Structure formats: C-alpha cells, structure tokens
Amino acid sequence: MKYNVKIGIIGGSGLDNPDLFKDATEQKVITPYGEPSDLLLSGKLNGIDCVLLARHGRNHSISPTNINYRANIWALKHLGCTHIIASSATGSLKEEIKPGDLVILDSFIDLTKKRELTMFNKDDKVIHIPIEPAFCSTTRNIIIETAQSLGIHVHQTGTAVVIEGPRFSTKAESNLYRSWNADLVNMTLAPEVVLAKEAGLLYATIAMATDYDCWREATEKVNVANVVKVFQENVKKITKLFIEVVPKIAEKNWDVEIDELNNLIQESVQSK
DSSP: OOOOOOEEEEEOTTOOOGGGOEEEEEEOOOBTTBOOSSOEEEEEETTEEEEEEETTTTTTOSOGGGOOHHHHHHHHHHTTOSEEEEEEEEEEOSTTSOTTOEEEOOEEEEOOOSSOOOSOOSTTEEEOOOOSSOSOHHHHHHHHHHHHHHTOOEESOOEEEEOOOSSOOOHHHHHHHHHTTOOEEESSHHHHHHHHHHTTOEEEEEEEEEEOTTTOTTSOOOOHHHHHHHHHHHHHHHHHHHHHHHHHHHTSOOHHHHHHHHHHHHHHEEEO
16 A cells, blocks of 8 residues: 655744644544544645644643543544654653754653553454554664764664653652653653554654753753753754654655554454
C-alpha cells in the first residue's frame, strides 16, 4: 500500500508557534477519548503537510498528568498523520548532557501513576504490544543525519525516566535515576510514545535538556524560571531542526515501516 506522508508535530514549551505553518487552518477534533489539548493546526511546513498540536495547550495551562494523551494521538491519526515528531523539555542526569543540548531518545522508563496507558482497554480485546524499539529507528536516523548536516550537535541516544509531575524530583530520586544509568528525566513522554505505537504512528522525540535536575551540587536546582529561560534561548535551534527534517522524512517511501507497524498491532491483539 502506498501511504501519503503527513507529519504530526507535538510541541512542548516554545515549539507551538502557529506562525511556523503556511496556509494554516484550525480544526477542532472530538475524539472517543474526549478533547485534545487544543485546536489542531493543519498547514504546510517547508511544503509538507503537517499538523501541529500544543501538548500543554497554547497557554501552557494543562499539567502533565492532566494531558489527554489518548485524545491527542487519536486526533493526529484521525487527521491522516503517518508520523509524529515531538519536542520535550527534560532534566539532564549526566554531566556530559549540558543545558541546551538536544537528545534523540531511544528508550524510556515509565514511572507515571495516574495516566491512561493504552487505547485498547475495551472488554472485547487485550493488546500486548511489543514496545521495543520504542521509537521509530528510521525517523530517528533521519533526525540525527539532518542535525549533523546543519552543524547542530545532538546526543544520538538517550533514556528518559518519565515521572508523574508536576513537581520536580527530590535529590534522592534524581540520584536513583542516575544509578539506573538513565540520561534524562521528563514528565510527558509516557504514555505518549506508547499510544503513538498503538495507533500505528511512527514516533520520534527531540528532547532538550534544560537543567541538571537537582543532583548536581555545583549548579542551581531545577526551577521553572530557569527551565523556560534555557528553552527559549535554544528554541531556534530545535525549530530549525524541525523545519529541515520534515521534508527529509517526506521524501522517503515509508510503506514498509508503516505496514510492519500495522501488522505488529494486528498480531498483538487477542480477541476473547
């Protein structure tokens, strides 16, 4: 089957600028799971059909726990997206990942507690979907190659610990995550990445380290003001990467990857 590539962009703080798009139209989508975080903005980015969604709402009014992740993913799928590329602010758990650095995640540890974790929770089916690899390897490689061509340094792998939030970690928690050899701490990656896979969407995240969480004695402990400051100082870099990577994704034939993911989902469903 031949698929027409359409890219969903889930923007964190600073990456939900509607001026990125040409010929943009707003759409309100009602899903079986309720309303998404905000209106969805459909338009062209660098000539490619895209849909932009502000994860926390355009006024950043939705707490990580209260984001309707299922509605967000369903809405992007409903509007014809084949891919999702997302951005997310994160805390660094490694000395070598400095505030402002970009990390192309390849794994995660889910410590969330209060979120709906699957699209498949009806009585007539159970799905045990293999999550590894959690992120689309091909999309990740395109992002890495594009960053290199632009002279933007990225860490090519990374594991994020996803916490419930909205509070930040204690020092003991931060050091525990470091003992697991995790690279970043985050509040929004899960269940977003899992739901995208269940929906048959090829998903990748560009994470930005905004702070050193609270483990590092030599620096100020994480706080909202510094997180926003670092993200705003570096948002042009991540926006440039998004703009250039979209046509790179669109020029590839994705039939094999999409069919493989759809087959994986079908094989994982067990009917009663």
